[in-house]
Amino acid sequence: MTRFKGRPNLEFEPLITQRSIQEQELKKHLRHCARHSPYYRHLFKQTGLDPASISLETLSSLPVTSKTDFALHNREFLAVPPGAIVDIVLSSGTTGKPTQVMYTERDLQRLSYNEEISFASCGIAPGDITLLTCTMDRCFVAGLAYFLGIRARHAAAIRNGHGTLASHFEIIKSIKPTVLVGVPSFLRKLALFLNEHGVNAGQTSVRKLVCIGEPVRGPDMAPLKLGADLHALWNADVHSTYASSECITSFCECTALQGGHLHPDLGILEILDENNQTVPSGTTGEVVLTPLAIEGMPLLRFKTGDISFILPAPCPCGRTSPRLGPILGRKQQMMKIRGTTLYPQAVFAALDEFPNLGDYYLEIDSDDNLSDKLIIHLGARPGQPSPDLIREQLQARLRVTPLIAIDPDEKVRHHVYSPESRKPIRVFDRRKPL
Numbered sequence: 536m537t538r539f540k541g542r543p544n545l546e547f548e549p550l551i552t553q554r555s556i557q558e559q560e561l562k563k564h565l566r567h568c569a570r571h572s573p574y575y576r577h578l579f580k581q582t583g584l585d586p587a588s589i590s591l592e593t594l595s596s597l598p599v600t601s602k603t604d605f606a607l608h609n610r611e612f613l614a615v616p617p618g619a620i621v622d623i624v625l626s627s628g629t630t631g632k633p634t635q636v637m638y639t640e641r642d643l644q645r646l647s648y649n650e651e652i653s654f655a656s657c658g659i660a661p662g663d664i665t666l667l668t669c670t671m672d673r674c675f676v677a678g679l680a681y682f683l684g685i686r687a688r689h690a691a692a693i694r695n696g697h698g699t700l701a702s703h704f705e706i707i708k709s710i711k712p713t714v715l716v717g718v719p720s721f722l723r724k725l726a727l728f729l730n731e732h733g734v735n736a737g738q739t740s741v742r743k744l745v746c747i748g749e750p751v752r753g754p755d756m757a758p759l760k761l762g763a764d765l766h767a768l769w770n771a772d773v774h775s776t777y778a779s780s781e782c783i784t785s786f787c788e789c790t791a792l793q794g795g796h797l798h799p800d801l802g803i804l805e806i807l808d809e810n811n812q813t814v815p816s817g818t819t820g821e822v823v824l825t826p827l828a829i830e831g832m833p834l835l836r837f838k839t840g841d842i843s844f845i846l847p848a849p850c851p852c853g854r855t856s857p858r859l860g861p862i863l864g865r866k867q868q869m870m871k872i873r874g875t876t877l878y879p880q881a882v883f884a885a886l887d888e889f890p891n892l893g894d895y896y897l898e899i900d901s902d903d904n905l906s907d908k909l910i911i912h913l914g915a916r917p918g919q920p921s922p923d924l925i926r927e928q929l930q931a932r933l934r935v936t937p938l939i940a941i942d943p944d945e946k947v948r949h950h951v952y953s954p955e956s957r958k959p960i961r962v963f964d965r966r967k968p969l
């Protein structure tokens with residue numbers, strides 16, 4: 536086995552150089568898929584497509600691979616002997632059963648490189664101390680990926696994972712980390728915990744937050760209320776990251792904080808519309824990735840199910856690689872309410888603007904008129920804005936009129952905070968799957 540070797544400066548090179556490297560890597564990747572992946576060998580045979588004839592220009596002639604394809608044919612994606620696997624991650628599948636994503640040693644080296652250059656781009660340097668508030672275990676990959684990247688960057692990691700607020704607080708006081716990695720709503724909770732316990736979060740050693748799992752920026756790239764709160768509470772830069780465990784590829788915002796950079800030697804990024812056609816830069820669609828240089832479970836045109844857009848190059852940081860905007864929602868959670876397309880994240884962003892609002896979750900259902908129905912369950916809180924005012928402002932901002940149900944606050948919190956999940960669960964989709 537050869538060690539994985541990246542090209543960390545490629546993202547600063549002209550696009551033409553990046554494309555030429557991608558072309559070479561794509562050729563190797565297609566060859567590996569066609570020779571060693573039972574799923575793709577079958578696909579090439581079935582479609583009559585010759586993998587050797589496919590280039591960046593004609594990549595769109597290949598069928599896409601959906602999460603359902605990956606779940607239904609999970610083992611057929613394995614392109615190495617089982618003995619070459621060193622790590623197995625479970626990803627939430629679309630069939631109700633978790634799917635396995637299997638990594639070789641070289642895949643982990645590639646992941647480490649991906650995170651190393653991502654951390655470098657957001658200004659993390661040797662000597663930084665990073666407190667990880669995301670777990671290393673429970674079959675997730677994010678915590679492991681961050682740990683590998685921090686180590687490769689010659690910075691230090693504190694792996695406190697899903698520790699209590701009090702334990703993170705003690706670590707912040709005693710070890711003085713300069714970077715926090717975690718879910719944004721949890722990092723906000725942590726700052727408030729510090730403030731309540733007599734330590735101003737904005738005056739601690741923390742100068743950077745690396746956020747996963749929830750958007751901190753809106754479609755106009757301006758911070759959402761959550762992102763603005765984090766910046767104000769911690770007095771720190773708030774970097775957004777996006778990753779797909781199936782693709783073993785992540786995007787991280789650089790110091791310009793304007794979208795996550797594609798590392799061109801690690802993947803080919805497309806944004807597709809509902810008919811799987813490429814949309815122009817700046818147009819919203821589904822994020823589709825062809826990760827390059829993967830050994831264990833190589834993928835071609837993998838549909839992530841996440842909705843975003845590409846920000847064209849160049850970036851003020853000097854990198855010329857395209858950037859991925861914030862995740863605006865999950866395709867599965869898209870609502871169509873009387874002709875208007877809407878994602879839960881837009882509703883969250885609008886609700887978060889209200890001061891003194893109780894906790895909330897969304898219930899999505901179908902009504903009889905081929906339209907979806909949105910009910911906002913809002914926890915009762917003294918002095919919060921009236922349902923009429925909330926409805927009026929949401930109508931002005933989102934162009935839909937949701938139903939608002941005021942429930943006991945405790946009941947809403949019981950729905951939102953599950954002991955199994957660090958992320959609050961705010962969407963309950965009652966629609967029948969298609």
Ligand SMILES: [Zn+2]
Binds near residue numbers: 853
């Ligand atoms: Zn940049």
